[in-house]
Amino acid sequence: MTKTAVCVCSGGIDSTVAAAIASQEGYELHFFHASYGQRAEGKEKAVVEQIAAYLGAKELKLAEIPFLKELGGSSLTDIKRAIPAGGEVDLDNPGETPSTWVPCRNLILLATASAYAEVVSADAVFVGFNAEEARSYPDNEKEFVERYNAVLEKAVASFSQPPTVKAPLVDLLKPEIIKKGVEVKAPLHLTYSCYLGDDKHCGVCESCLHRRRGFKEAGVDDPTEYIQAGEKPKS
């Protein structure tokens, strides 16, 4: 019998590699992407469509979560707040909540993806949570995934088999994730990481910084087009 996976995908490297792992493990893929008012949404959606097609997904489900934008409080969803440049914050010891934090975002994303998983009777929900993100965001930790799986057992109907959230990258840092991506033939060339959502990557936000450094440290050719100094972003 075919195993079915819902793949939560932002279009970035982590969730794309996680989806490629699900594909290699023989799951039928149901992609899930959420719009919660993030600046890069238009670009993310376009990229996720390409990645889902590349990996032969059976379906791509788009979910609108307008409440997170309305709630505000994050530089990712509030155009008036500046996105910090990478390196401005010491991620191992930030001293305060990063401005890019979106309140309870991963919990809401997982709960919403789990509803979809319940409807399609998925066996698993694949996510790209990893050790690099867990430095700043507790909702990327292994403990978060384990506790989520415990509550999920009680969150689906008594007669539904609860899916299991799988985070195959949970112990990895970015260079290891990129190497893993090459190994499982993930379409890294299609991925998009920039917080800003312009056509090319800005190259300087925290997310672009992780991406650049990740490819370099992994010794893998970086396929990304970054905006050059002096070049005007096209948005």
Next chain:
Amino acid sequence: MTKTAVCVCSGGIDSTVAAAIASQEGYELHFFHASYGQRAEGKEKAVVEQIAAYLGAKELKLAEIPFLKELGGSSLTDIKRAIPAGGEVDLDNPGETPSTWVPCRNLILLATASAYAEVVSADAVFVGFNAEEARSYPDNEKEFVERYNAVLEKAVASFSQPPTVKAPLVDLLKPEIIKKGVEVKAPLHLTYSCYLGDDKHCGVCESCLHRRRGFKEAGVDDPTEYIQAGEKPKS
């Protein structure tokens, strides 16, 4: 220092009594109501506004969760599926998932309310989960609340104090909840329980049946206007 509570309120008896308990315990109330495509939404929203005003809430936050309606699969959100009359299903031994089940609804509601709670730095999130609902819906059990609180600790930012979900009715059946409501001066006369969303209660859906029987068994005067046999519902 004032304690702050987010009160998740559908406008029904359970969540209204829970909110009245929070009020009695001295919390400043922030009401939260979600629209997820439920048939009774228009009526629920109007009623929640009245209840929030009655209990002196500082704020009422309305969240749209359009994905649940889009996902379908429930008679509560799909107008083409019939709402079962009360008694059609043996709730203690249903044999299958009730048609009124909305996939992962309470998990999504709690996650969304928790984002709001994180932003207003709430100490608690009050919900009306109870033993009567837990007969059909596992996401009303004490175990669900405990497991949710465990994951919530990891779902908020490292520098946020996670709120605690409180379900003061978790061990109670409907008649006990109604007696408790009288004790804490909950505005039971303002509450609305019917799945259908007409101006008056239909009196025959599962939710109306619980309401009717609850008042009767509690020995409390039922303030509800039910549609009489032969009367045409006004919607």
